[in-house]
Amino acid sequence: MRIHTIGGFNEVGKNMTAVEVGEDVFLFDAGLFLPPIVELEEREGVMEERKLRAINAIPDDLILDSKDLRRKVRAILVGHAHLDHVGAVPYIAERYNAEIYGTPFTTAVLKTLMADEKKEIKNPIRSIQPNSNFKVKCFDGKEKEIDFVNITHSTIQTSLMALHTKEGVVLYANDFKFDNSPQLGNKPNYEKLKELQKEGVKALIVDSLYASEERKTPSEKVARTLLEDVLLTTDNSKSAIIVTTFSSHIARLKSIVDFGKKLDRKIVFVGRSLNKYVGAAIKENLCPFQKDISVLSYRKQIEAGFRKINKNKDHYLIVCTGHQGEPGSILDRISKNETPLELSPRDHVIFSSKTIPAEINIANKSHLEKRLKQKGVRIFNDVHVSGHAGREDLRDFINLVQPEHIIPAHGELAKLSSMAELAHEMGYSLGKTCHLSPNLHHVDL
Protein backbone atom coordinates (compact mmCIF):
# COMPACT_ATOMS: atom_id res chain seq x y z
CA MET A 1 0.00 0.00 0.00
CA ARG A 2 1.29 3.44 -0.92
CA ILE A 3 -0.29 6.68 0.29
CA HIS A 4 0.31 9.71 -1.90
CA THR A 5 0.02 13.02 -0.04
CA ILE A 6 -0.99 15.35 -2.83
CA GLY A 7 -2.48 18.48 -1.27
CA GLY A 8 -3.14 19.92 2.18
CA PHE A 9 0.15 18.69 3.65
CA ASN A 10 2.01 22.00 3.10
CA GLU A 11 -0.95 24.31 3.69
CA VAL A 12 -4.46 24.55 5.08
CA GLY A 13 -6.41 23.91 1.91
CA LYS A 14 -6.54 22.00 -1.42
CA ASN A 15 -6.83 18.69 0.43
CA MET A 16 -6.17 15.55 -1.56
CA THR A 17 -4.80 12.11 -0.74
CA ALA A 18 -4.46 9.16 -3.13
CA VAL A 19 -4.41 5.67 -1.69
CA GLU A 20 -2.79 3.10 -3.97
CA VAL A 21 -3.57 -0.52 -3.21
CA GLY A 22 -2.18 -2.91 -5.82
CA GLU A 23 -3.68 -1.96 -9.18
CA ASP A 24 -6.26 0.39 -7.70
CA VAL A 25 -6.15 4.02 -6.59
CA PHE A 26 -8.74 5.84 -4.49
CA LEU A 27 -8.78 9.63 -4.31
CA PHE A 28 -9.88 11.23 -1.05
CA ASP A 29 -11.05 14.85 -1.45
CA ALA A 30 -10.10 17.42 -4.06
CA GLY A 31 -10.27 20.89 -2.57
CA LEU A 32 -9.32 24.47 -3.28
CA PHE A 33 -6.63 26.52 -1.57
CA LEU A 34 -8.68 29.59 -0.82
CA PRO A 35 -6.32 32.50 0.03
CA PRO A 36 -5.20 33.09 -3.58
CA ILE A 37 -8.79 33.14 -4.77
CA VAL A 38 -10.44 34.77 -1.78
CA GLU A 39 -10.87 38.03 -3.65
CA LEU A 40 -12.87 36.11 -6.22
CA GLU A 41 -15.44 34.94 -3.62
CA GLU A 42 -18.27 37.14 -4.77
CA ARG A 43 -16.93 37.58 -8.27
CA GLU A 44 -18.88 37.31 -11.47
CA GLY A 45 -17.66 34.95 -14.18
CA VAL A 46 -16.03 31.53 -14.08
CA MET A 47 -12.67 30.07 -13.09
CA GLU A 48 -10.53 27.91 -15.33
CA GLU A 49 -8.45 24.89 -14.43
CA ARG A 50 -5.37 26.37 -16.08
CA LYS A 51 -5.61 29.53 -14.04
CA LEU A 52 -6.29 27.65 -10.81
CA ARG A 53 -3.21 25.48 -11.40
CA ALA A 54 -1.12 28.57 -12.15
CA ILE A 55 -1.97 30.16 -8.79
CA ASN A 56 -1.58 26.83 -6.92
CA ALA A 57 -5.21 26.85 -5.89
CA ILE A 58 -5.96 23.20 -6.75
CA PRO A 59 -4.07 20.01 -5.81
CA ASP A 60 -1.21 19.15 -8.13
CA ASP A 61 -2.73 15.82 -9.14
CA LEU A 62 -0.74 15.81 -12.42
CA ILE A 63 1.83 13.93 -10.36
CA LEU A 64 -0.41 10.87 -10.75
CA ASP A 65 0.24 10.98 -14.51
CA SER A 66 4.00 10.80 -14.07
CA LYS A 67 3.58 7.75 -11.87
CA ASP A 68 1.15 6.15 -14.33
CA LEU A 69 -1.57 6.08 -11.70
CA ARG A 70 -4.26 8.10 -13.42
CA ARG A 71 -5.78 5.10 -15.20
CA LYS A 72 -5.91 3.17 -11.90
CA VAL A 73 -8.21 5.64 -10.13
CA ARG A 74 -11.44 3.83 -9.25
CA ALA A 75 -13.30 6.42 -7.15
CA ILE A 76 -13.23 10.05 -6.05
CA LEU A 77 -14.43 10.17 -2.45
CA VAL A 78 -15.43 13.47 -0.87
CA GLY A 79 -15.84 13.70 2.91
CA HIS A 80 -17.75 16.96 3.27
CA ALA A 81 -18.99 20.08 1.54
CA HIS A 82 -16.26 22.59 2.41
CA LEU A 83 -14.52 24.15 -0.57
CA ASP A 84 -11.08 23.06 0.61
CA HIS A 85 -12.33 19.46 0.23
CA VAL A 86 -14.81 19.49 -2.67
CA GLY A 87 -14.02 22.71 -4.53
CA ALA A 88 -11.48 21.28 -6.98
CA VAL A 89 -13.64 18.32 -8.04
CA PRO A 90 -15.25 20.20 -10.96
CA TYR A 91 -11.77 20.96 -12.36
CA ILE A 92 -9.98 17.64 -11.92
CA ALA A 93 -12.65 14.91 -11.97
CA GLU A 94 -12.75 14.56 -15.74
CA ARG A 95 -9.15 13.43 -15.80
CA TYR A 96 -10.31 10.20 -14.20
CA ASN A 97 -12.58 7.42 -15.35
CA ALA A 98 -14.14 7.24 -11.90
CA GLU A 99 -17.37 7.96 -10.09
CA ILE A 100 -17.65 10.66 -7.42
CA TYR A 101 -19.08 9.76 -4.01
CA GLY A 102 -20.35 12.08 -1.26
CA THR A 103 -23.26 12.49 1.14
CA PRO A 104 -26.47 14.03 -0.27
CA PHE A 105 -25.55 17.50 1.04
CA THR A 106 -21.97 17.26 -0.27
CA THR A 107 -23.07 16.16 -3.73
CA ALA A 108 -25.80 18.83 -3.81
CA VAL A 109 -23.18 21.48 -3.04
CA LEU A 110 -20.91 20.00 -5.71
CA LYS A 111 -23.70 20.22 -8.28
CA THR A 112 -24.41 23.82 -7.25
CA LEU A 113 -20.72 24.71 -7.65
CA MET A 114 -20.69 23.17 -11.11
CA ALA A 115 -23.85 24.99 -12.17
CA ASP A 116 -22.39 28.28 -10.91
CA GLU A 117 -19.14 27.71 -12.75
CA LYS A 118 -21.01 26.46 -15.81
CA LYS A 119 -18.93 23.28 -15.53
CA GLU A 120 -20.24 19.97 -16.69
CA ILE A 121 -18.40 16.75 -15.99
CA LYS A 122 -19.08 13.29 -17.30
CA ASN A 123 -18.26 11.43 -14.07
CA PRO A 124 -21.38 10.00 -12.45
CA ILE A 125 -22.05 11.55 -9.02
CA ARG A 126 -23.28 9.12 -6.35
CA SER A 127 -25.11 10.20 -3.25
CA ILE A 128 -24.27 8.11 -0.16
CA GLN A 129 -26.21 8.43 3.08
CA PRO A 130 -24.15 9.07 6.23
CA ASN A 131 -23.53 5.81 8.12
CA SER A 132 -23.84 3.59 5.08
CA ASN A 133 -21.46 1.75 2.82
CA PHE A 134 -20.99 0.90 -0.82
CA LYS A 135 -18.71 -1.09 -3.09
CA VAL A 136 -16.41 -0.01 -5.88
CA LYS A 137 -15.32 -2.33 -8.67
CA CYS A 138 -11.57 -2.84 -8.89
CA PHE A 139 -8.98 -3.98 -11.43
CA ASP A 140 -9.22 -7.67 -10.56
CA GLY A 141 -12.99 -7.65 -11.00
CA LYS A 142 -13.50 -7.84 -7.25
CA GLU A 143 -14.98 -5.03 -5.18
CA LYS A 144 -13.68 -2.91 -2.33
CA GLU A 145 -16.00 -1.69 0.38
CA ILE A 146 -16.10 1.88 1.64
CA ASP A 147 -17.89 3.20 4.73
CA PHE A 148 -19.14 6.73 5.20
CA VAL A 149 -19.01 7.11 8.99
CA ASN A 150 -21.11 9.97 10.34
CA ILE A 151 -19.03 12.58 12.18
CA THR A 152 -19.54 16.13 13.46
CA HIS A 153 -17.87 19.19 11.93
CA SER A 154 -18.89 22.73 10.94
CA THR A 155 -21.07 21.64 8.05
CA ILE A 156 -23.78 19.02 7.87
CA GLN A 157 -23.42 15.43 6.66
CA THR A 158 -19.68 15.20 7.20
CA SER A 159 -18.17 11.72 6.97
CA LEU A 160 -15.03 9.95 7.94
CA MET A 161 -14.28 7.55 5.11
CA ALA A 162 -13.05 4.01 5.66
CA LEU A 163 -11.60 2.00 2.79
CA HIS A 164 -11.49 -1.72 3.55
CA THR A 165 -8.48 -3.53 2.13
CA LYS A 166 -6.87 -6.93 2.69
CA GLU A 167 -4.14 -5.19 4.67
CA GLY A 168 -6.62 -3.40 6.93
CA VAL A 169 -8.70 -0.25 6.94
CA VAL A 170 -7.50 3.07 5.61
CA LEU A 171 -9.36 5.71 7.62
CA TYR A 172 -9.52 9.21 6.20
CA ALA A 173 -10.45 11.71 8.93
CA ASN A 174 -10.41 15.20 7.37
CA ASP A 175 -12.14 17.23 8.96
CA PHE A 176 -13.92 16.48 12.19
CA LYS A 177 -14.57 17.18 15.83
CA PHE A 178 -16.28 15.09 18.49
CA ASP A 179 -19.52 16.95 19.25
CA ASN A 180 -21.79 15.00 21.55
CA SER A 181 -24.51 17.68 21.44
CA PRO A 182 -24.72 18.59 17.77
CA GLN A 183 -27.40 21.17 17.03
CA LEU A 184 -28.29 19.56 13.73
CA GLY A 185 -27.60 16.03 12.49
CA ASN A 186 -26.36 13.03 14.43
CA LYS A 187 -23.57 12.40 16.91
CA PRO A 188 -20.29 10.83 15.83
CA ASN A 189 -20.75 7.13 15.10
CA TYR A 190 -18.48 5.80 17.86
CA GLU A 191 -19.86 2.28 17.45
CA LYS A 192 -18.68 2.07 13.85
CA LEU A 193 -15.28 3.47 14.80
CA LYS A 194 -14.96 0.71 17.41
CA GLU A 195 -15.83 -1.86 14.76
CA LEU A 196 -13.15 -0.47 12.48
CA GLN A 197 -10.64 -0.74 15.34
CA LYS A 198 -11.55 -4.42 15.75
CA GLU A 199 -11.14 -5.03 12.03
CA GLY A 200 -7.74 -3.30 12.24
CA VAL A 201 -6.94 0.23 11.04
CA LYS A 202 -3.79 0.07 8.95
CA ALA A 203 -3.51 3.81 8.36
CA LEU A 204 -5.15 6.93 9.73
CA ILE A 205 -4.95 10.15 7.73
CA VAL A 206 -5.94 12.75 10.28
CA ASP A 207 -6.97 16.42 10.63
CA SER A 208 -4.08 18.02 12.55
CA LEU A 209 -5.17 21.66 12.32
CA TYR A 210 -5.50 22.08 16.10
CA ALA A 211 -3.20 19.29 17.30
CA SER A 212 -1.23 21.93 19.20
CA GLU A 213 -4.25 23.27 21.10
CA GLU A 214 -4.44 21.50 24.43
CA ARG A 215 -8.17 21.29 24.73
CA LYS A 216 -11.30 19.48 23.82
CA THR A 217 -13.11 21.51 21.17
CA PRO A 218 -16.43 22.71 22.61
CA SER A 219 -19.72 21.51 21.22
CA GLU A 220 -21.80 23.56 18.80
CA LYS A 221 -24.23 24.02 21.68
CA VAL A 222 -21.64 26.40 23.19
CA ALA A 223 -21.70 28.53 20.03
CA ARG A 224 -25.47 28.57 20.34
CA THR A 225 -25.19 29.86 23.91
CA LEU A 226 -22.69 32.53 22.84
CA LEU A 227 -25.13 33.67 20.16
CA GLU A 228 -28.01 33.62 22.62
CA ASP A 229 -26.07 35.90 24.97
CA VAL A 230 -25.30 38.44 22.27
CA LEU A 231 -28.70 38.34 20.59
CA LEU A 232 -31.10 37.96 23.52
CA THR A 233 -29.37 39.62 26.48
CA THR A 234 -27.80 42.69 24.85
CA ASP A 235 -30.16 45.59 24.26
CA ASN A 236 -30.75 45.74 20.53
CA SER A 237 -34.33 46.94 20.51
CA LYS A 238 -33.58 49.96 18.33
CA SER A 239 -30.63 48.56 16.44
CA ALA A 240 -30.04 46.93 13.10
CA ILE A 241 -28.67 43.42 13.62
CA ILE A 242 -26.34 41.92 11.04
CA VAL A 243 -24.90 38.46 11.62
CA THR A 244 -22.27 36.93 9.40
CA THR A 245 -21.01 33.36 9.53
CA PHE A 246 -19.68 30.50 7.42
CA SER A 247 -22.30 29.93 4.71
CA SER A 248 -21.98 26.15 4.87
CA HIS A 249 -22.58 26.06 8.64
CA ILE A 250 -26.26 25.08 8.49
CA ALA A 251 -26.43 24.25 12.24
CA ARG A 252 -25.07 27.70 13.14
CA LEU A 253 -27.51 29.36 10.74
CA LYS A 254 -30.30 27.44 12.43
CA SER A 255 -29.35 28.88 15.85
CA ILE A 256 -29.21 32.40 14.38
CA VAL A 257 -32.66 31.94 12.83
CA ASP A 258 -34.08 30.53 16.09
CA PHE A 259 -32.97 33.63 18.03
CA GLY A 260 -34.10 35.96 15.24
CA LYS A 261 -37.57 34.45 15.64
CA LYS A 262 -37.44 34.99 19.41
CA LEU A 263 -36.63 38.65 18.72
CA ASP A 264 -39.67 38.72 16.47
CA ARG A 265 -37.64 39.99 13.56
CA LYS A 266 -37.95 39.12 9.90
CA ILE A 267 -34.93 37.09 8.90
CA VAL A 268 -33.27 37.90 5.59
CA PHE A 269 -30.36 35.95 4.05
CA VAL A 270 -28.17 37.88 1.62
CA GLY A 271 -25.15 36.82 -0.46
CA ARG A 272 -24.09 34.38 -3.14
CA SER A 273 -22.39 31.75 -1.03
CA LEU A 274 -25.24 31.69 1.51
CA ASN A 275 -27.56 31.08 -1.40
CA LYS A 276 -25.38 28.25 -2.63
CA TYR A 277 -25.22 26.28 0.61
CA VAL A 278 -28.69 26.98 1.95
CA GLY A 279 -30.09 26.21 -1.50
CA ALA A 280 -28.30 22.84 -1.48
CA ALA A 281 -29.64 22.08 2.02
CA ILE A 282 -33.18 22.98 0.93
CA LYS A 283 -32.85 20.76 -2.14
CA GLU A 284 -31.95 17.79 0.03
CA ASN A 285 -34.61 18.56 2.63
CA LEU A 286 -31.92 19.28 5.22
CA CYS A 287 -32.79 22.89 6.01
CA PRO A 288 -35.03 23.11 9.09
CA PHE A 289 -35.49 26.90 8.82
CA GLN A 290 -36.47 27.04 5.18
CA LYS A 291 -39.87 28.56 5.95
CA ASP A 292 -38.52 31.12 8.42
CA ILE A 293 -36.27 33.07 6.08
CA SER A 294 -36.43 35.11 2.94
CA VAL A 295 -33.49 35.20 0.56
CA LEU A 296 -32.25 38.16 -1.44
CA SER A 297 -30.05 36.99 -4.26
CA TYR A 298 -29.80 39.22 -7.33
CA ARG A 299 -28.31 42.66 -7.15
CA LYS A 300 -31.60 44.43 -7.91
CA GLN A 301 -33.45 42.28 -5.38
CA ILE A 302 -30.82 43.09 -2.75
CA GLU A 303 -31.06 46.81 -3.43
CA ALA A 304 -34.85 46.85 -3.27
CA GLY A 305 -34.80 44.70 -0.12
CA PHE A 306 -32.22 46.88 1.61
CA ARG A 307 -34.14 50.06 0.75
CA LYS A 308 -37.16 48.56 2.49
CA ILE A 309 -35.16 47.31 5.48
CA ASN A 310 -33.44 50.69 5.85
CA LYS A 311 -36.75 52.29 6.83
CA ASN A 312 -37.32 49.87 9.73
CA LYS A 313 -33.95 48.39 10.53
CA ASP A 314 -35.09 47.18 13.95
CA HIS A 315 -37.69 44.88 12.38
CA TYR A 316 -35.11 42.70 10.64
CA LEU A 317 -32.22 40.39 11.28
CA ILE A 318 -29.84 40.28 8.33
CA VAL A 319 -27.64 37.24 7.79
CA CYS A 320 -25.01 37.98 5.18
CA THR A 321 -21.65 37.01 3.68
CA GLY A 322 -18.40 38.76 4.55
CA HIS A 323 -17.14 37.36 7.87
CA GLN A 324 -13.60 37.27 6.49
CA GLY A 325 -13.92 40.80 5.11
CA GLU A 326 -13.94 39.41 1.56
CA PRO A 327 -13.99 42.26 -0.97
CA GLY A 328 -17.30 42.21 -2.82
CA SER A 329 -19.13 40.36 -0.04
CA ILE A 330 -22.35 41.86 1.25
CA LEU A 331 -20.89 43.13 4.54
CA ASP A 332 -17.94 44.62 2.68
CA ARG A 333 -20.33 46.46 0.37
CA ILE A 334 -22.50 47.65 3.26
CA SER A 335 -19.41 49.00 5.05
CA LYS A 336 -18.38 50.88 1.89
CA ASN A 337 -21.84 52.44 1.45
CA GLU A 338 -22.32 50.51 -1.76
CA THR A 339 -25.82 49.36 -0.81
CA PRO A 340 -28.89 51.35 0.28
CA LEU A 341 -28.54 49.97 3.82
CA GLU A 342 -27.10 52.66 6.09
CA LEU A 343 -25.48 51.69 9.36
CA SER A 344 -25.60 54.06 12.29
CA PRO A 345 -24.15 54.14 15.82
CA ARG A 346 -25.61 51.42 18.09
CA ASP A 347 -26.27 49.03 15.19
CA HIS A 348 -24.90 45.55 15.84
CA VAL A 349 -22.59 43.53 13.62
CA ILE A 350 -22.00 40.01 14.92
CA PHE A 351 -19.19 37.85 13.58
CA SER A 352 -20.20 34.27 14.31
CA SER A 353 -16.85 33.23 12.90
CA LYS A 354 -13.13 33.34 13.39
CA THR A 355 -10.79 35.09 11.00
CA ILE A 356 -8.86 32.42 9.09
CA PRO A 357 -5.20 33.21 9.90
CA ALA A 358 -4.03 33.88 6.34
CA GLU A 359 -2.45 37.26 5.65
CA ILE A 360 -5.08 38.31 3.15
CA ASN A 361 -7.97 37.48 5.49
CA ILE A 362 -6.41 39.31 8.42
CA ALA A 363 -5.88 42.42 6.29
CA ASN A 364 -9.38 42.30 4.76
CA LYS A 365 -11.04 41.83 8.14
CA SER A 366 -9.10 44.65 9.75
CA HIS A 367 -10.06 47.08 6.94
CA LEU A 368 -13.68 46.03 7.26
CA GLU A 369 -13.68 46.60 11.03
CA LYS A 370 -12.11 50.01 10.62
CA ARG A 371 -14.90 51.10 8.28
CA LEU A 372 -17.59 49.69 10.58
CA LYS A 373 -16.11 51.45 13.61
CA GLN A 374 -16.09 54.76 11.74
CA LYS A 375 -19.86 54.40 11.60
CA GLY A 376 -19.96 53.76 15.35
CA VAL A 377 -21.49 50.29 15.08
CA ARG A 378 -20.97 47.77 17.86
CA ILE A 379 -18.86 44.80 16.76
CA PHE A 380 -19.20 41.39 18.40
CA ASN A 381 -16.29 39.17 17.37
CA ASP A 382 -15.58 35.45 17.81
CA VAL A 383 -19.15 34.36 18.57
CA HIS A 384 -17.95 30.98 17.43
CA VAL A 385 -16.55 27.58 18.25
CA SER A 386 -14.32 25.58 15.94
CA GLY A 387 -15.27 22.55 13.87
CA HIS A 388 -11.86 20.92 14.30
CA ALA A 389 -10.71 18.50 16.97
CA GLY A 390 -8.28 19.74 19.63
CA ARG A 391 -5.31 17.77 20.94
CA GLU A 392 -7.31 15.91 23.60
CA ASP A 393 -9.98 14.90 21.06
CA LEU A 394 -7.22 13.61 18.82
CA ARG A 395 -5.79 11.61 21.70
CA ASP A 396 -9.23 10.06 22.32
CA PHE A 397 -9.60 9.35 18.62
CA ILE A 398 -6.27 7.53 18.37
CA ASN A 399 -7.12 5.52 21.48
CA LEU A 400 -10.45 4.63 19.95
CA VAL A 401 -9.31 3.44 16.52
CA GLN A 402 -5.73 2.37 17.44
CA PRO A 403 -4.26 2.80 13.97
CA GLU A 404 -1.04 1.00 13.04
CA HIS A 405 0.20 4.08 11.15
CA ILE A 406 -0.65 7.78 11.47
CA ILE A 407 -0.29 10.32 8.66
CA PRO A 408 -0.92 13.87 9.93
CA ALA A 409 -2.82 16.03 7.43
CA HIS A 410 -4.53 19.40 6.97
CA GLY A 411 -1.83 21.99 7.55
CA GLU A 412 1.73 23.13 7.06
CA LEU A 413 4.65 21.30 8.68
CA ALA A 414 4.28 23.04 12.07
CA LYS A 415 0.71 21.77 12.43
CA LEU A 416 1.56 18.29 11.21
CA SER A 417 4.52 18.20 13.62
CA SER A 418 2.23 18.88 16.59
CA MET A 419 0.23 15.84 15.59
CA ALA A 420 3.43 13.81 15.23
CA GLU A 421 4.45 14.93 18.73
CA LEU A 422 1.15 13.72 20.12
CA ALA A 423 1.58 10.43 18.28
CA HIS A 424 5.10 10.14 19.75
CA GLU A 425 3.68 10.72 23.25
CA MET A 426 1.31 7.86 22.57
CA GLY A 427 4.03 5.43 21.58
CA TYR A 428 4.29 5.91 17.82
CA SER A 429 7.69 6.40 16.30
CA LEU A 430 8.44 8.97 13.64
CA GLY A 431 9.33 7.49 10.26
CA LYS A 432 8.16 4.03 11.36
CA THR A 433 4.55 4.34 12.47
CA CYS A 434 3.95 8.09 12.20
CA HIS A 435 4.78 9.70 8.88
CA LEU A 436 5.30 13.37 8.08
CA SER A 437 4.81 13.51 4.34
CA PRO A 438 4.67 16.85 2.51
CA ASN A 439 2.73 17.52 -0.70
CA LEU A 440 3.78 15.38 -3.69
CA HIS A 441 5.50 12.75 -1.55
CA HIS A 442 4.32 9.30 -0.55
CA VAL A 443 4.41 6.84 2.32
CA ASP A 444 4.88 3.09 1.78
CA LEU A 445 3.11 0.90 4.32
Ligand SMILES: [Zn+2]
Ligand atom coordinates in the same frame (compact mmCIF):
# COMPACT_ATOMS: atom_id res chain seq x y z
ZN1 LIG B 1 -14.04 21.30 6.76
